[in-house]
Amino acid sequence: MMPMPEVSVIIPCYNQGQYLHEAIDSVLGQTFSDLEIIVVDDGSSDPATREVLDALNRTATRLLRRKNGGLAAARNSGINAAHGRYILPLDCDDRIAPDYIRQALAAFESDPLCGIVYCRAEKFGAEQGTWRLPPFSRLRMGLGNVIFCSALYQKSDWQRVGGYDENLQRGWEDWDFWLALLELGLTVHCLPYVGFHYRKSESSMASSMDPVLKANLHRQLMHKHPDFFGLLSRTPQPLLEIYYRMAGSGIYRRIKRSGGR
Numbered sequence: 001m002m003p004m005p006e007v008s009v010i011i012p013c014y015n016q017g018q019y020l021h022e023a024i025d026s027v028l029g030q031t032f033s034d035l036e037i038i039v040v041d042d043g044s045s046d047p048a049t050r051e052v053l054d055a056l057n058r059t060a061t062r063l064l065r066r067k068n069g070g071l072a073a074a075r076n077s078g079i080n081a082a083h084g085r086y087i088l089p090l091d092c093d094d095r096i097a098p099d100y101i102r103q104a105l106a107a108f109e110s111d112p113l114c115g116i117v118y119c120r121a122e123k124f125g126a127e128q129g130t131w132r133l134p135p136f137s138r139l140r141m142g143l144g145n146v147i148f149c150s151a152l153y154q155k156s157d158w159q160r161v162g163g164y165d166e167n168l169q170r171g172w173e174d175w176d177f178w179l180a181l182l183e184l185g186l187t188v189h190c191l192p193y194v195g196f197h198y199r200k201s202e203s204s205m206a207s208s209m210d211p212v213l214k215a216n217l218h219r220q221l222m223h224k225h226p227d228f229f230g231l232l233s234r235t236p237q238p239l240l241e242i243y244y245r246m247a248g249s250g251i252y253r254r255i256k257r258s259g260g261r
Contacts, residue, residue, distance in 0.1 A: 005060075007035040007101055008084030008155070011092050012074035014042040017049030019093040019199070024058050026095035026197075032102040037061040039092075040078040043068030072164035072173040079158055088152050093199045095124075096150060100195030104152040107189040115186020116178060118151035119195035127200035136188050142228040145175035147188070150196050157181055165224075170209055172217045179225045 009027045013020055020039065027037050037060055041053050045068075056063050066077055079087055086105065090096060104117040121131040134146045141147075149171075161180035164173045182188070222229040 004083045005034050005036040006084055007086045007088060008082030009035060009037045009088045009090055010075055010078035011090050012040045012042050012071055013092040015044050015046040015049050016093050017052035020052055022095060023090055023092050028059060029098050030101050031099050038078040038082055039063050040074040041065040042074040072166045076163045086152055087155050087158060089149050095197040097195045103191050103193055111187055113187045114189055115157055115181045116151050116153050116188045118147050119191035119193050121196040121198055122194055123198050123200045125199040126202045131198055136190055147178050149174045176221055179228055
């Protein structure tokens with residue numbers, strides 16, 4: 001019987017097969033090698049992507065195929081099949097730096113309450129440079145997500161919170177999932193290491209979310225995580241307004257109207 005890997009890297013793929021091998025190369029180039037890669041084909045319809053997936057034969061890599069169900073469903077399928085104690089999601093057009101997983105595991109070993117480890121990040125592609133995310137705090141996570149998808153966490157914690165919410169979309173499934181882990185009382189570590197490389201495409205730079213959809217998603221999160229959004233409703237208004245100027249968001253008005261519920 002083969003020993004179980006320590007880390008499972010989950011790579012959903014939907015019609016972006018031209019980037020897949022770059023993502024896999026970045027994982028196989030890690031200084032930590034006790035890992036597996038699970039590529040989840042989320043019902044790709046693009047012929048070129050299907051050709052890449054049909055021919056996929058990489059070290060320590062498995063391919064799962066499923067009907068198209070969205071990013072959260074694809075991640076959940078991959079994690080459900082994963083053998084690793086730790087999970088690292090990675091979108092198929094992004095990359096991780098060689099020492100990211102080793103350093104992230106060291107953070108877990110240093111803190112028995114650790115639940116999430118992420119790092120500094122850089123953008124590449126259509127836009128390049130440092131990806132300047134606000135520093136993590138529990139209050140700040142109530143205002144908006146500051147942790148990108150490719151953070152390390154334990155599979156057992158994924159099971160405890162029921163995985164990613166497949167009814168959420170447009171990256172909000174990540175924010176929801178991190179809030180659920182924080183509600184378990186777990187801590188967050190941000191490595192000073194630039195370990196994540198986020199690809200900016202022309203389409204991602206041009207896209208914006210419909211304000212009605214955004215408001216509906218906010219309401220869903222406030223309903224699911226009343227403790228976080230209740231904290232915001234109890235925060236002194238001047239401090240909260242400073243945070244929202246930093247966040248560039250109008251969430252405060254919705255929270256005030258809802259009474260934090």
